[in-house]
Amino acid sequence: EDVETKIKKAALRDAMLSLEEILSIYKVIKLIKETRKTLGSHVPVRKSLSSILRSLHQFPQIESLIESSIDQRGFVKDSASEELSKIRSKIREVEREITKRLENILNRPDAERLLSDRIITIRNNRYVLPVKTTEINKIVGIVHGTSSSGYTTYLEPHSVIELNNKLVVLKEEEEEEIKRILRRITSYIGEFGSKLLEAFNTLLKIDYLKALASFNREIKGKFPRISEERIILKNVKHPILALTKEEVVPINIRIEGKKGLILTGPNTGGKTVALKTLGLCCILFQLAIPIPIEDGELPVFEGIFTDIGDEQSIEQNLSTFSAHISNLVEFLPFVNQKTLVLLDELGAGTDPIEGSALSIGVLEYLKRKSAFVFATTHHTPVKLYAIGSDYYTPASVSFDRETLKPTYTILYDSVGSSMAFEIARRLGMPEEILEYASQKIPAEFERFSKAKESLEELIREYQEKLKELEHSRMELEKIKAEYMAVLSEASRIKEEAYKEGMSQALEYLKQIEREAQEILKTARDRQRIRQFLREKKQDITKKTDSERIKVGDWIEFMGSRGRV
Structure with a gap:
């Protein structure tokens, strides 16, 4: 529960928090205490937690006062104050006396005839008896109302009027004393207001970080690298789908070399999902939240502008087209080279020729502004514009023509068909209508469609070969890593063998030296012989420390010469 406003209220002069507000602050104080205890056990191994722990202040005085x-x-x-204890003691005494007097009436011989029910009840904060309306004149007292049926009248007997008056006064005194106690607690909370706010905000930060960690575990996210001039999201998933669905097909989004991407293809192919995936990932990244990618690069945008969905409005008298244009007019003046613009179904909702021309005009404007652009469209003139553009890359969503199901793959440097005829045929459109409609397609458009299909087939083949090449590259990298590991192990074994051999050689020389010492004890030039042996020993030691024998080297060892 958010207690920030309650803590600020407590800091005001003569303020009084309600019981509910005080208890909500008490719960937060207890939570801070538990959180501090939990984090404290992790500080020895995670030193970064110590700064957070310092902000989680403890409030034993407030906690004790409230409890x-x-x-x-x-x-x-009752123990909250001595005065409250006295007042409540008096209230209980008065209530006992009232109950005693009313029970005397309930126990009268004629009670069955006078009362509609033999109970004591309360009306207008005063103890009363339920008397039959027909017998109301038989008991002296004050009427406090009747039942909905009119059968019962609630009567305050004369014998308890003074006691009820006294009880009302005591209740008012009790209420005033409770307010005084609440003001005292409120004042005490207000004295620690700044530290309470700091601890509460730290608690919110911990809660946010915990939620962030949980989100990251669910989506298996990571942070892309910061880039200035390109967008690359490898095997990216829509963040919401990654969180809510078990199986999500990843896609590759690339805007590099050129700053714009025009995505085409049939409906349900995944164009809008790709558009939203990029937009959400950019926003999450700039909020320091990991995104579901394998790898990637993203710029830091000053603004992200979108025109997505059907925004027609009866209240504002806006058609689909008018809604799109109104949205564009609103944000186009703020576009620059550090903004991302996402446009879904560009040019939709009006005459295709005029819509296409207007779409190309918008794309040219965004090009002059050097903005990053990701747009989707069905219009052929816009597709052709993208093919010849030095700023926009044409791309299409892949679709299986046999099953008419999307593969959720983006094919770059290609344009996609809307596949209206294929989808209509699959949904049961009469064949004679489709035949008649196909005759109305211009010949130039048919030639363009066939050429485009051939190009798409080549692109699909290229994509498959590219996947095979990537697979081969990964296998080669794996083999290379294994080879390097074997080579490193062989070098280690050779090094150890070399050191062991030289160690044996040194031991051999020591043995010769010992034997020579025994033999030459009586020789004349003993000092010269010792010097000779010392020099040979030093030569071998130097070679041990500095020289490394390689395969193919010629070496001489213990009077013999050979190649390694």
């Missing part, structure tokens, strides 16, 4: 004044049900305790 001694308010019980778990949310009622102020």
